[in-house]
Amino acid sequence: GAVVSQHPSRVICKSGTSVKIECRSLDFQATTMFWYRQFPKKSLMLMATSNEGSKATYEQGVEKDKFLINHASLTLSTLTVTSAHPEDSSFYICSARDMRGPYNEQFFGPGTRLTVL
Amino acid sequence: RKEVEQDPGPFNVPEGATVAFNCTYSNSASQSFFWYRQDCRKEPKLLMSVYSSGNEDGRFTAQLNRASQYISLLIRDSKLSDSATYLCVVNGADGGSQGNLIFGKGTKLSVKP
Numbered sequence: 001g002a003v004v005s006q007h008p009s010r011v012i013c014k015s016g017t018s019v020k021i022e023c024r025s026l027d028f029q030a031t032t033m034f035w036y037r038q039f040p041k042k043s044l045m046l047m048a049t050s051n052e053g054s055k056a057t058y059e060q061g062v063e064k065d066k067f068l069i070n071h072a073s074l075t076l077s078t079l080t081v082t083s084a085h086p087e088d089s090s091f092y093i094c095s096a097r098d099m100r101g102p103y104n105e106q107f108f109g110p111g112t113r114l115t116v117l
Numbered sequence: 118r119k120e121v122e123q124d125p126g127p128f129n130v131p132e133g134a135t136v137a138f139n140c141t142y143s144n145s146a147s148q149s150f151f152w153y154r155q156d157c158r159k160e161p162k163l164l165m166s167v168y169s170s171g172n173e174d175g176r177f178t179a180q181l182n183r184a185s186q187y188i189s190l191l192i193r194d195s196k197l198s199d200s201a202t203y204l205c206v207v208n209g210a211d212g213g214s215q216g217n218l219i220f221g222k223g224t225k226l227s228v229k230p
Contacts, residue, residue, distance in 0.1 A: 034217065043222040044161065044204075093160050095218075103149055106218055108160040 002028050002098040006109030013084055014117055021079045021112045023094030029074035030096035034106065035067070038091045050077040084116045120144060123205050123221035131229055134195045138224045140188040140205030149208040150181055152190045154201040155223065161204055164190075195228045202226070 003026040011019050023033055033050040048069055049057040056069035068080040077096075081088055093111040097104050123140045130136050142150075150167035164177065167188055171180040178191040188205055205221040 044220045046217055049217060091158070103151075103166045105151065105163055105166060107163060111160045113158075 002026075002096070002100075002105075002107045004094065004096050004107045004109040006094055006112055008112060009110060010113045010115075012115045012117065015085050016083055019081045019084055019114060021081075021092055021094070021114075023077045023079070023096070023109050025075045025096040025098075025107075028096070028098050028100060030077075030098070031074060032097045033071060033077040034095045034097075035069065035077075035079050036093045036095065038093060038111075044093065047079075052077075081114065084114070086116045089114055089116045120219045121205055121207050121221040123203075123224050125222055125224060127225040127227055129227045129229060130195055132195055132197060134228075135191065135193045136195055136226060137192075138190045138203050138205070138226075140190075140221055142186050142188070142205075142207045142219075144207065144219075145183075145186060147207045150179075150188050151206040151218070152177075152179055152188075153204040153206055153220075155204055156201050161220075164203070192226075195226075197228050197230065200226055200228045 005024045007022045013019055031052045035047045036044045037047050038044045046059050047062045050069045050071040052071045052074055058064045066082055071077040091111050091113050093108055095106040095108045097106050120143050152164040153161040154164045155161040165174050165179050167179040167181045176193045180189045202223040202225045204223045206218050
C-alpha cells in the first residue's frame with residue numbers, strides 16, 4: 001500500500017502552547033488528506049478534510065480557529081493545535097487518499113500522541 | 118441507528134480457529150467498503166477492500182451484501198499475530214466514492230495459544 005508519514009510521533013507540551021503536526025504522502029500525491037482524533041478505547045473521529053490549495057472542511061463541533069489546517073502541496077498537510085489544553089491530549093492520525101486505484105483507499109500515518117500538561 | 122455498527126467483542130479464540138466478524142451500515146448509497154486492523158496504540162492499517170462479489174486474500178475472506186447492508190470478514194486458521202481490533206469502514210455520507218470514511222467502533226480479537 002501507499003506510505004504516509006507523520007511527524008512528530010509524540011509531543012508533550014505545556015498548556016497554552018501551539019503544536020504543529022505534519023502529514024506527508026511519500027510515494028503518491030494526495031489532493032485530499034484527513035485528520036482524525038482518537039481518545040483511549042474510542043473509535044476514530046474525523047476532525048477535518050484537508051484539500052490541497054483550498055480551505056479545509058471541518059466536522060461539526062471542531063473549532064477551525066483552534067485546529068488550523070494547511071495543505072500547501074500535494075504531499076503535505078499540517079495540523080496546528082493552537083493554545084493546547086489538557087483536554088486536547090489525544091492520538092491524532094492523518095490519512096491520505098490514494099486516487100491511483102479503483103477504490104480510492106485511504107492510508108494512515110503512524111499517528112502523533114499529544115500530551116498537554 | 119448508528120452509521121456503522123459492529124459487535125465490539127472481545128472475541129477470544131484459540132490458535133487455528135475460524136472467526137467471523139459482522140458489520141452493518143445505514144447509508145444505502147455507500148459504495149466503498151473496507152476492513153482495517155488497528156493494533157493497540159497504533160494507526161489503522163488497511164486489511165482489505167471489500168468488493169461487490171466478495172474477495173479473498175489468503176486466510177481472510179470479505180463479503181458484502183448490499184441488500185442487507187451487511188459486510189463480513191472471515192479469518193481462517195487464526196494466528197497469534199491476528200490479535201488486534203478490526204474496523205469496518207464505509208465511505209461517508211454522500212455515498213459517492215469521494216466521500217469521507219465512517220469507522221465502526223471495531224471488534225477486538227484476541228487469539229490465544
